[in-house]
Amino acid sequence: MALFRAAFGAALLVASIDQTALATTQNVIFNGTVAPTCTLVVATTGTMTVSPDLQSLSSHNSGGSAGTVTLTTTGGVSLSVDPVTTTTAPSADSTSTTWTPTYSAAGAHSIVETGSATSISTPGADLVSVHLAGTKGGSNRFANGNYQATVTLRCE
Amino acid sequence: MKHARILATALAVGLAPIAAKAQSMSPMRGEVNSFTDVFAVRVFPANPYDRKIQVEIHVYDQDFQPVDARISPNVFQLASQASRPVLVVVPFDGTTERKVRICTESIPFPNQQTQIRAQICGKFFGHRKS
Numbered sequence: 001m002a003l004f005r006a007a008f009g010a011a012l013l014v015a016s017i018d019q020t021a022l023a024t025t026q027n028v029i030f031n032g033t034v035a036p037t038c039t040l041v042v043a044t045t046g047t048m049t050v051s052p053d054l055q056s057l058s059s060h061n062s063g064g065s066a067g068t069v070t071l072t073t074t075g076g077v078s079l080s081v082d083p084v085t086t087t088t089a090p091s092a093d094s095t096s097t098t099w100t101p102t103y104s105a106a107g108a109h110s111i112v113e114t115g116s117a118t119s120i121s122t123p124g125a126d127l128v129s130v131h132l133a134g135t136k137g138g139s140n141r142f143a144n145g146n147y148q149a150t151v152t153l154r155c156e
Numbered sequence: 157m158k159h160a161r162i163l164a165t166a167l168a169v170g171l172a173p174i175a176a177k178a179q180s181m182s183p184m185r186g187e188v189n190s191f192t193d194v195f196a197v198r199v200f201p202a203n204p205y206d207r208k209i210q211v212e213i214h215v216y217d218q219d220f221q222p223v224d225a226r227i228s229p230n231v232f233q234l235a236s237q238a239s240r241p242v243l244v245v246v247p248f249d250g251t252t253e254r255k256v257r258i259c260t261e262s263i264p265f266p267n268q269q270t271q272i273r274a275q276i277c278g279k280f281f282g283h284r285k286s
Contacts, residue, residue, distance in 0.1 A: 036184050038276055041204050046270035059270065067272045077184070082275075132270050148269055156184070156257065156277035 036076035038155035043068040046132060046151075054141040057097075058133035066129040069153055071105065073120055079105070080117035082152035084132065090145020097134045097142075101151040104129050128153065180204065181260040184278035194247050195282035201260040202239035209234055209262045213242050216257045216277075223256055252284045 046059045046067035059066050071079065084099035105111035108124020113131065132151050136142060181201045188195040201211050211234045215225040226245040234240065248254050259277040 035182070037182055038184065039180050039204055040274040040276060042264045042272045042274055045265045045268040045272060048270055067270055069272060069274065130272055146269070148271070150263065150271040150273055152261075152273040152275050154259075154275040154277060155180075156259075156275075156279065 069128040086150040092143035095140035180276040203234040
């Protein structure tokens with residue numbers, strides 16, 4: 001009887017060891033997709049000043065300053081500026097003005113000043129400088145008074 | 157017709173992910189299948205600024221010509237760091253496919269000499285199924 005008990009106990013122990021050996025692992029898989037996104041935060045607006053010959057009103061002129069925008073993106077987007085369509089001029093200015101918006105960027109991406117669209121394929125954050133220049137041709141000159149223009153900076 | 161539009165809207169709801177803060181608009185890409193003469197997209201404009209701004213939603217075609225879409229709401233005030241859903245219903249105008257841009261626009265510093273309008277545009281492709 002003692003021998004039977006010992007044999008039964010040993011068999012039970014071996015069976016328990018086998019059960020432990022049968023334990024398995026399972027992988028838990030996580031998937032994630034990051035869609036193209038873009039954030040534009042306007043930090044400062046620009047200032048235009050007039051040139052000595054009064055034929056240029058530009059953020060490039062002495063005393064002028066670019067508007068600044070913070071761009072944060074996943075990449076897979078395009079940055080561009082639209083032609084300027086919304087302007088106001090003093091009543092004394094009755095001549096036409098050609099407006100040219102441009103932008104440049106520094107940071108994760110380096111974009112040399114341009115007026116064309118730029119594809120951004122990699123993620124990162126940049127400080128975008130937005131410039132605007134108004135020019136008059138011939139004998140036309142900018143007049144005394146307040147000018148205002150709106151530049152559209154697009155990320156798509 | 158009303159029920160069909162509701163169905164199209166319901167199909168589009170699956171396109172919209174959970175809105176996240178600090179994004180100007182999400183999603184920025186999408187394809188929608190519709191069994192009606194319109195397709196619907198739900199987008200989430202967000203305000204990353206530390207103050208309230210006015211947001212406008214516009215819909216353009218591939219040549220940036222305005223599209224006669226139904227936008228609810230198309231102009232609204234958005235609190236700092238807030239986001240809200242906007243439903244855009246775009247007509248196919250007799251075609252079986254239509255690509256549109258849905259743009260979130262804001263001028264955070266109005267009444268300045270040089271204003272910057274920040275515009276975030278998403279590209280969306282509608283397919284009409286028969």
